[in-house]
Amino acid sequence: LTASAVGLKMFLCSTPSGDVLVHQLLPAPAGNGNALRAASSAATNARGTSNAVVSAASVEPLVRAAIQQFADAGASAEQLARLSSAQVSIADLPGDQVGEAGGNAITLDANAAGLGWFIDATPTVDEEFVDAAGRLQATAGGDASGRMDALTAIAHEFGHLLGFEHSAGDEDSLMFEWLQLGQRKRVTPESLDDLFANEQTWDW
Numbered sequence: 001l002t003a004s005a006v007g008l009k010m011f012l013c014s015t016p017s018g019d020v021l022v023h024q025l026l027p028a029p030a031g032n033g034n035a036l037r038a039a040s041s042a043a044t045n046a047r048g049t050s051n052a053v054v055s056a057a058s059v060e061p062l063v064r065a066a067i068q069q070f071a072d073a074g075a076s077a078e079q080l081a082r083l084s085s086a087q088v089s090i091a092d093l094p095g096d097q098v099g100e101a102g103g104n105a106i107t108l109d110a111n112a113a114g115l116g117w118f119i120d121a122t123p124t125v126d127e128e129f130v131d132a133a134g135r136l137q138a139t140a141g142g143d144a145s146g147r148m149d150a151l152t153a154i155a156h157e158f159g160h161l162l163g164f165e166h167s168a169g170d171e172d173s174l175m176f177e178w179l180q181l182g183q184r185k186r187v188t189p190e191s192l193d194d195l196f197a198n199e200q201t202w203d204w
Helices: 060-072 077-084 150-161 189-195
Strands: 008-014 019-025 036-038 087-091 097-102 105-109 129-132 135-138 200-203
Touching: 036 150, 060 077, 060 150, 077 150, 097 150, 105 150
Parallel strands: 087 105
Antiparallel strands: 008 019, 019 200, 036 097, 097 105, 129 135
16 A cells, blocks of 8 residues: 555555554654664673674675565565665774664674674584573574674664664664674564554554
């Protein structure tokens, strides 16, 4: 459904109760208000500072995996097309920023604010993580331990491209502004529903 008179793009989905949800698809604003940051405790628990620089090519499998997560969670064809067309680049971001989004592009910090990235060779499974009270945390001593999870960072910034804002106070949300070392968050149908911006519900 396109509201062309006011330049808004919308789509409909229904809930099991029969409600029809109208979602407005918003562009990601420019600037670093969409920045994902390393949590303040990260430097203390890191393996050590890392100068290893990732490339856009090295994270391409993670980009595809993040898009697939949104697809599996029920993202619309228009949303998936936006993510598929997004530009992904690597840069030296300031301070504790590990990622940011703007326009139709996301940027990852080259070395995760000096903490080092975990680049998952098998991003569709989470064997490097354990479920700790409902949270995916890196296995102690494993490859993901003491590193920032690049897959989570990419999915977070993709959320901004779809118009989602930071989730204040909800540390378990994909869209929380701060990311802990060794922490993985996945896109789920429940989280996607929770994150839609400007949602209204009618009983039709």
